Amino acid sequence: MTFPIKVCAICSEEFELKPDKPGFANRCPECSAPDSVDPVTKRPVDKDQLKSEREANEARRQAIRDLLYRKDG
Numbered sequence: 001m002t003f004p005i006k007v008c009a010i011c012s013e014e015f016e017l018k019p020d021k022p023g024f025a026n027r028c029p030e031c032s033a034p035d036s037v038d039p040v041t042k043r044p045v046d047k048d049q050l051k052s053e054r055e056a057n058e059a060r061r062q063a064i065r066d067l068l069y070r071k072d073g
Contacts, residue, residue, distance in 0.1 A: 003016040008028040015028040023032020 003018050005014055006017045006026065007014055008031055009024075009026040010031040011028060013028050017025060021029065021032075023029065
């Protein structure tokens with residue numbers, strides 16, 4: 001079985017589009033390989049920031065709930 005020949009959108013090289021190919025269908029395997037990026041170090045979060053985020057999330061949930069389930073009339 002022959003695979004369709006595609007042209008890479010990044011480097012303009014031809015490649016065979018094989019099933020279960022990782023990445024994008026319009027990019028060759030070399031161009032669709034993920035870049036090795038250093039993981040972002042997480043900074044510690046203090047208790048006050050966690051509390052304010054939790055309260056904001058609860059307020060968002062309540063507002064969405066009110067919009068979804070309010071009775072008009």
